[in-house]
Amino acid sequence: MSTPLTEAFAERMQSVGGRISYTTAEGLAETLGGLVERDRPVLFTPELRDLARQLRDVGHEAYVGTREGVAEQTEAAFEGVLERAGTGVSGSLLGISSTGSIAVGPGGGNGGLLIAFPPHSVIILQADSLRKNLAEALPEVERRFDELDGEAVFVSGPSRTADIEMMSVVGVHGPTGLDVIIVEGKEA
Amino acid sequence: MATTSKRNLREEIHRSLEDETLQRAITSAMATLFERRKGALESIDFEETRLEARRLKEEALERNPELLEQLVRKVEGYGGKVFLAKDGVAARTYIADLAVEKGVKTVVKSKSMVSEEVHLNAALEEEGIEVVETDLGERIIQLAHERPSHLIVPAVHKTKDQIIELFARTMGVENPPTEAEDLTRLVRDDLRPRFMKADMGVTGANFVVADTGTLVIVENEGNARLSTQLPPIHVAITGIEKIIPSLEQLGTFLELLPRSGTGQLLTAYVSLITGEPSTDVLDMGRANGGQVTEREFHLVLVDNGRSEAREDPELREALYCVRCGACLNACAPYNQVGGHVYGVDPYPGGIGCAWTWITKGPDSAKEINGLCTTCSRCTEVCPSMIDIPWLNTVIKQRNNERLGMKFRDRVFARADLLGDVSSPFAPVVNAVMKTPLAKVPMGRIGIDRTRKMPEYARETFEDWFQKRGQVTVREPRREAAMFVDCFINHNKPHVGEAAVQVLERVGVKLELAHNECCGRPAMSQGSLDKPRAWAKKNIERLYQLVQEDKDILFIEPSCLSSIRDDYRRLLENEGEETMRKLDQIEERSWDVTEYFLHLVKEERLDLHLRPLDETFVVHGHCHQKSMGIGSVPGEALRLIPEADVIDVNALCCGMVGSFGYKEEYSELSRAIGQRLFDKLNEHEGTVVASGISCQSQIGEGTERDPKHPMEILIKAFA
CATH class of the missing domain: 3.40.50 (Rossmann fold)
Structure with missing residues (x-):
């Protein structure tokens, strides 16, 4: 059930090395399970606590990616889990179709870290939160700025550099892989 | 601040041109950046967007003192600390003292030109603190003990082979990989533990929003993300000119900056950060001996000459720079010699000359000032529409005033006089100029003796035009006046003659404009008084022609560009009446070929x-x-x-x-x-x-x- 907005978004995101999956709210856990490495921890922003539990239920080492979240489940230090983590999973505020970007909020604390630190980043985007362009998206972020504690990151693809002879290399300090899961509503 | 050693620019230019590796590195990178930018701009109306950006920059700078106050209140309101650094020493001392006081052992830095401007790394290292540049390009030049040569691609002057050799030498890797991807991975793996244990992260900011106290950081590598999120203390250092009123203005700048800089629609990460991050503090720094357990946010706003530049009507617009580097990619001299020659630590290129004047003073700026050829290709691509050639002209003029003008430059400034004196004796002058006799004094005053000087014609274009008397153009379509430029008139009258004949064939009734020199030869030597006087006379004269419903035609594009682009700045203080006249003159001024083509199209001439x-x-x-x-x-x-x-x-x-x-x-x-x-x-x-x-x-x-x-x-x- 793709729309011109999701199609344009996907095309842009893919052109800079992001991968796109489509799913529904019901299929989310399964889709996610297919994307993450089995033998490394998966860290979630707190609003995705349920999703973390669903992954744990099928055998993944999955945590809410905060000091408390990790402490609730294991003796291991938060730092250690973070360093071992294969994937960081984060929700999002909205997507921008024309630039292929996603705005991510503070994610209950460590959101900003979870999209940048683990080698693999997954961001979940609700299809109906897609906006046409920056001009439509920015005022919305601005309106919600207080509730976001003034923290937002526009992510457009995995981290990259061209500092050696202008050759594009994906995955410098941030993730090498970025998966965007677009969650679509039921067919109308 | 005076310079300690005088540079031998001629020697530096020579060496860089001989350096094949450097030539290869810059040439391919510049072409790539130039093309990527062009592609990215296809999706917006560049002219309209940059007009808006310019307006926003002007407004923000106009309101700077008030916005600065608002920003300070806001940041302090949420518990951040603000330090207003009047100069580089104050800025680096504040940060170094803070690091010492907090027991910081390791600082990770993401890319910041201002931190280079104030020599922050040296100050921290003096205190025994490990400073780690984390931007790949910055890390490369840190390991090489060099300075950036480009605003956004700091190690653009290095080839991959040089980087491999550098990594082998400095990172203790015996057989470094050979692919860019693996070299990048090597740096990632080397820096990860340093990120983890760092007690302080230092970043710059592309914009600072006054009414929310928010930093905006535009980056691709994710190192600014990590530098702000991992270490307990985040210090942002930036110039006071980066303050914008509210988030509302951000959209326009974000449309332009990534497109102009790297040719991206948006960079991989654009971070909006307000105060200290909510991220959990890691224990790694403390394990390393650091004592910081709480998060802290410090904003260091650097003045270092910016306030003074803001009060300076001519240099003010340098402060609109967003550091995208597009001007460098378009600059012919930069494309040849790179930013180490065409630049003064840390700012490269023509815009760098203005920034050097602002932050380091006139003597430093003087050394590279002459490299700007005033071709204006930079202004064409600048997202803030900064007139970089004019900034360089003004700096040249000020240095001429301070230090005196070279005799040679005085000669070049008077193309009009040279022609007037030489034309009557053209055969003699031409013959003499070819002799060794003439070459000696030429060399002595600093003219390249191997250059062939332009020959003078005995009969000037003006004389030819007058002599042929009244020419009847039957049923003229237009009436126009030829702007007589010094070189066509004295050196290449046959070009003027051809132009007159072509235009008469398409029904243009012509006369001479009887103008003064446009002033460009003098302006490009940094001599502005004479051109100002000529410009005033020319405006009166050309305005009269416009009143008579005549178009004004230019054979030399540089003369036309003087009138269209430079007169406005040259006569800035002349008042509205002059500007109004200039508007009307501009509307009726044409390049001859442009005019010809326009007539053919508009009149559908067969x-x-x-x-x-x-x-x-x-x-x-x-x-x-x-x-x-x-x-x-x-x-x-x-x-x-x-x-x-x-x-x-x-x-x-x-x-x-x-x-x-x-x-x-x-x-x-x-x-x-x-x-x-x-x-x-x-x-x-x-x-x-x-x-x-x-x-x-x-x-x-x-x-x-x-x-x-x-x-x-x-x-x-x-």
Whole structure:
């Protein structure tokens, strides 16, 4: 059930090395399970606590990616889990179709870290939160700025550099892989 | 701050031109950046967007003191600390003291030009603190103990092979990988533990939002993300000019900055950060001996000459720079020698010269000031529409005033006088100028003796025009006046004659404008008083012509560009009446070829041109390009049946008025020219160039005889 907005978004995101999956709210856990490495921890922003539990239920080492979240489940230090983590999973505020970007909020604390630190980043985007362009998206972020504690990151693809002879290399300090899961509503 | 050692720029230029590795590195990178930018701009209306950006920058700077106060209140309100650093020493001392006080052992830094400006790393290292640049390019130059040579690609001057060798030497890797991807991975793996254990992260900021106290950081690598999220203390250091009123303005800047800089629609990460991050503090720093357990946010706002520049009506616009580097990629001298030669630590290029004046003072700026050829290609691409050539002209003038003007430059400034004196004795002058006798004093005053000086014609264009008396143009379509420029008049009158004949064929009744020199030869030597006086006279004279319903036609694009672009700045203080006249003059002013083409199109003229079975290889004049009429010569020639017209795409011919004649720049001028010559020489046929100094340079470099489009067109009319 793709729309011109999701199609344009996907095309842009893919052109800079992001991968796109489509799913529904019901299929989310399964889709996610297919994307993450089995033998490394998966860290979630707190609003995705349920999703973390669903992954744990099928055998993944999955945590809410905060000091408390990790402490609730294991003796291991938060730092250690973070360093071992294969994937960081984060929700999002909205997507921008024309630039292929996603705005991510503070994610209950460590959101900003979870999209940048683990080698693999997954961001979940609700299809109906897609906006046409920056001009439509920015005022919305601005309106919600207080509730976001003034923290937002526009992510457009995995981290990259061209500092050696202008050759594009994906995955410098941030993730090498970025998966965007677009969650679509039921067919109308 | 005075410079400690005087640079030998001529030697530096020579060395960089001989350095094949450097040449290879810069050439390919610049071309890539230039093309990527062009592609990215297709999705927006660049002119409209940058007009808006310029307006926003002007407004923000106008309100700067008030916005600064608001920002301080806001940041302090949420518990951040703000330090206003009046200069570089204050800024680096504050941060170094803070690091010492907090027991910081390791600082990770993401890219910040301001931190380079204030020499922050040295100050921290003096305290025994490990400073780690984390941007890949910055890390490369940190390991090499160099300074950035480009605003956004700091290690652009290095090839991959040099980087491999550097990593082997400095990172203790015996057999470093050879692919860019693996080299990047090597740095990632080396820096990860340092990120983890760092107690302090230092970043810059591309924008700072006053009414929310928010930093905006635009980046691709994710190192700014990690530098702000992992260490307990985040210090942001930036210039006071980066403050914008609210998030509302951000959209316009974000449309332009990534597109202009890297040719991206948006960079991988654009972070909006307000205060200390909510991220959990890691224990790694403390394990390393750091004592920080709480999060802290410090904002260091650096003045360092910016307030003074803000009060300076001529230099003020340098403060609109968003550091995208597009101007460097478009700059012919930069493309040849790179930012280590064309730059003063840390700011490269023509914009860097202005920033050097602002942050380091006149003496430092003087050294690279002459490298700006005022071709205006930078202004064409600048997202803030900064008139970089004018900034450099003003700096040249101020340094002339402070230190006196070279005799040679005084001579070059008076193209009008030279012509007046030489024309009557043309054969003698031409003969003498070719003798060794003349070459000696030329060399002595700093003119490259191997250059051929332009020859003078005995009969000037003006004399020719007057002598032929009244010419009847039957049923004239338009009336126009020819702006007589010094070089056409004295050196190349036949080009003027061709132009007159072509225009009369299409029904233009012509007269002479009886103008003064446009002033460009003097302005490009940094002499502004005479041009100002001439400009005033020219405006009165040209305005009178406009009142008489006449158009004004220019053969030399540089003269037209003076009137369109420079008079406004030259006469800034003359008041609205002058500006109004200038508006009307501009509306009626045309490049001759542009005018011809316009008439043909508008009047749907059937020219019945004679077919010319020839190839024309066209070089576009820099000022034609900067005025948006770069395609005009080629288009005009394509009207000729059977003519094969090839537009050659090069940055600049490299002569640029007197630039190529100056001994310190002539080697550079020839190197710039060589790129054009090579392209021209790929094709047989007649070379076409609209500029007089372009013609001299191409003539010398290719041993071909370039023609003005009007000289070709008149052949097709015969």
